[in-house]
Amino acid sequence: MKSKAAVKRIIETLKGIYPDALCSLQYEKDYELLFAVRLSAQCTDARVNMVTPALYARFPTLESFAQADPKEVGEYIHSCGFYNGKARDIVSCAQILLERHGGKVPGTMEELTALPGVGRKTANLILGDIFGQEGYVCDTHCIRITGRLGITDGSKDPLQVEKQLRQSIPPAESNNFCHRMVLFGRDTCTARSPKCEGCPLLRDCDAGKALSK
Numbered sequence: 060m061k062s063k064a065a066v067k068r069i070i071e072t073l074k075g076i077y078p079d080a081l082c083s084l085q086y087e088k089d090y091e092l093l094f095a096v097r098l099s100a101q102c103t104d105a106r107v108n109m110v111t112p113a114l115y116a117r118f119p120t121l122e123s124f125a126q127a128d129p130k131e132v133g134e135y136i137h138s139c140g141f142y143n144g145k146a147r148d149i150v151s152c153a154q155i156l157l158e159r160h161g162g163k164v165p166g167t168m169e170e171l172t173a174l175p176g177v178g179r180k181t182a183n184l185i186l187g188d189i190f191g192q193e194g195y196v197c198d199t200h201c202i203r204i205t206g207r208l209g210i211t212d213g214s215k216d217p218l219q220v221e222k223q224l225r226q227s228i229p230p231a232e233s234n235n236f237c238h239r240m241v242l243f244g245r246d247t248c249t250a251r252s253p254k255c256e257g258c259p260l261l262r263d264c265d266a267g268k269a270l271s272k
């Protein structure tokens with residue numbers, strides 16, 4: 060396992076590069092973040108941000124989503140892919156939020172993952188961004204980069220990665236760390252051609268050091 064000192068250096072270096080570790084999905088209401096994360100599956104955040112303004116203008120309240128025809132919702136989110144399933148999940152999620160949670164997004168892992176289309180990745184993000192709790196959001200960037208760094212053993216299984224990150228990344232740092240992984244994964248540690256030469260994390264990166272030998 061990566062030493063505590065190395066993990067601390069990685070966390071601090073990323074903080075220096077990305078002082079504002081904001082989620083790149085745009086939203087105003089809590090449930091809008093929940094729906095935006097659902098839309099972001101197999102899609103880019105940039106694409107989601109392009110479709111949500113019109114979607115939220117057409118369905119401005121949770122009630123309007125709950126009463127919506129999934130087919131019409133699907134027309135607004137068509138370009139995000141898998142739109143039939145995503146539209147069904149969003150409408151059904153709105154109904155459940157109203158029926159069981161008083162129109163609020165619930166704040167526990169158990170309640171969140173019981174919602175349609177909500178897995179641990181989404182639930183962790185909501186817990187971190189909405190409720191200020193720990194949030195180990197194991198998306199594709201986080202899984203790839205923490206594996207390369209050697210913070211995890213390279214597992215691609217999100218649950219395994221989450222378990223391993225919980226052993227290394229302090230809870231208070233977790234949510235922002237994962238947001239920074241996304242930004243760093245777009246800028247530097249990209250999937251196909253990571254820019255290891257000159258990477259500020261090279262000193263502590265197992266994969267980067269192996270490549271530069």
Ligand code: SF4
Nearest residue numbers: 248253255258264267
């Ligand atoms: Fe990614 Fe290379 Fe930097 Fe390691 S050294 S974090 S593999 S870009």
